[in-house]
Amino acid sequence: MALPGTVNRYLLLMAQEHLEFRLPSPFWILSIPSEDIARNLMKRTVCAKSIFELWGHGKSPEELYSSLKNYPVDKMVPFLHSDSTYKIKIHTFNKTLTQEEKVKRIDALEFLPFEGKVNLKKPQHIFSILEDYGLDPNCIPENPHNIYFGRWIADGQRELIESYSVKKRHFIGNTSMDAGLSFIMANHGKVKENDIVFDPFVGTGGLLIASAHFGAYVYGTDIDYNTVHGLGKASRKNQKWRGPDENIRANLRQYGLEKYYLDVLVSDASKPSWRKGTYFDAVITDPPYGIRESTRRTGSQKEIPKGIEKCPESHVPVSLSYHLSDMFFDLLNFAAETLVLGGRLVYWLPVYTPEYTEEMVPWHPCLKLISNCEQKLSSHTSRRLITMEKVKEFEGSTSTDSAKLCILNVVHDPQLVETEHAEPVDAETRLSDLSICQFWYPQWVLEPISCGCQGRTVP
Incomplete structure (x- = not known):
């Protein structure tokens, strides 16, 4: 599951509201020409929570680690050098983890070349592990359907x-x-x-x-x-x-x-x-x-x-x-x-x-x-x-x-x-909509994530 080094891939975390307007998955992988365009995207949308530069993903921890090891080191180094500060966050969809489970997942990333100092209050760089446990709150699996790791780029305009x-x-x-x-x-x-x-x-x-x-x-x-x-x-x-x-x-x-x-x-x-x-x-x-x-x-x-x-x-x-x-x-x-x-x-x-x-x-x-x-x-x-x-x-x-x-x-x-x-x-329960790339930016490649659910295909 190696990520092509010549393609800028980003992970879009959606707000889960009014799913009839889009494919129901809360995670979308986008191919975007540059980080600046990704930031501009988030300056407009009220439908997405955050966007991350995707470093790796898989259906199991092992697949995730393999994907991360294949990510170009030269793309990691600018954010991991000794003069930088960072923190790692855990985001789970449809499941809550204990603090012990979160620490265990962070410790498992010790193979990454982190050389900077941890700063939990005002870090220069924020990295996130995101786990998707599906859409059914009454049937939460033991293991996630998909796991992602990436560098936080920007938040949307939900406020x-x-x-x-x-x-x-x-x-x-x-x-x-x-x-x-x-x-x-x-x-x-x-x-x-x-x-x-x-x-x-x-x-x-x-x-x-x-x-x-x-x-x-x-x-x-x-x-x-x-x-x-x-x-x-x-x-x-x-x-x-x-x-x-x-x-x-x-x-x-x-x-x-x-x-x-x-x-x-x-x-x-x-x-x-x-x-x-x-x-x-x-x-x-x-x-x-x-x-x-x-x-x-x-x-x-x-x-x-x-x-x-x-x-x-x-x-x-x-x-x-x-x-x-x-x-x-x-x-x-x-x-x-x-x-x-x-x-x-x-x-x-x-x-x-x-x-x-x-x-x-x-x-x-x-x-x-x-x-x-x-x-x-x-x-x-x-x-x-x-x-x-x-x-x-x-x-x-x-x-x-x-x-x-x-x-x-x-x-x-x-x-x-x-x-x-x-x-x-009720005005407060009306829909929200994805449609971000399709309508007011060039039509980038969107890859809906397989999550065991039926959805529409976005061209």
Whole structure:
């Protein structure tokens, strides 16, 4: 099990949350061009705990030791010389070891050329032994399925989930997206510094916060006047009405991100009032499904002549129900028209699970499907995180007609849209996602570890 000396191999330790979004193994072996790229990877992900430079691995201690002995000594020496300090940590998945067992495993590594001094408080280098005992907590094997040894490189951004938690946020709503999902969506959208990110169903602006954290300028619209202006009843427990400063801008100010705030407007997503042209690097949104937030658009049941309707500033237009297929047609068409070439559309699509097929995912001739990930909501409903990339310039009515034909097949359960008593989803239990290398870095080789479980194949 020797490691090729010409390949930089790293071990990614994943957070075990919402496994339906990825292969369930907590350990992933990656081939990455350089350590700097590995560090940059960990600066973005909220789904991984740590990454290690992999020195050796095996299915038994003997295989691990053999693998370590075959690792190039010249790659070890810079971190083991006499002027350095180090410590060795033990990490086990699905099993707890006694202190005596940990010491025994560390002592067994005495054949490695450690010449530096041990420093448990502030070491220059940290090495880890990682043992995988499978996924079943009710059937823990005596010996691990896989054992790894490596040098710690960097930790992920898991702390962002807590620091940006909805519970601590100044302005929230009934359907505010939790922090972990917001950062995942920003990563799927390849959001970077100085991008312009738009959310046409902005709500309380949770998705804008994640994009602003990565240095993007954010913009949003919503049809709900009260939500945009922070008026009406509060969603927070033991608070009847929203305060005078509860709004999206105040949320960005709370996190020191106000400089990235462009504006938030009251606007109807079915009737975008934009000049023709490309404005946005990413459109990232969570459209309403009609459960806890209604699907609405402006309009009237009366037949009225077409044209620009002039209304006083204080006038609030009558709203109609907004069918899901119409909503997604408008969304894809808007993204195809306003995204820059290579820009991404990231959105949630609700589906009725028993009847769902991949052919039901809306598509557009100007947009390429990048990913389609499922989050289960109940036994018969789920929602899918869809990521699309603009690969072709918008061509007016031709693109619009083609998109209209293919969105008619969007399937949904009537109960998912109409009932007001659907099963609620706790924001803190929503999914996390791997998808790290596949969406916003070059597609490196990922090697899912064999752990006696079934999983999907990642290309």
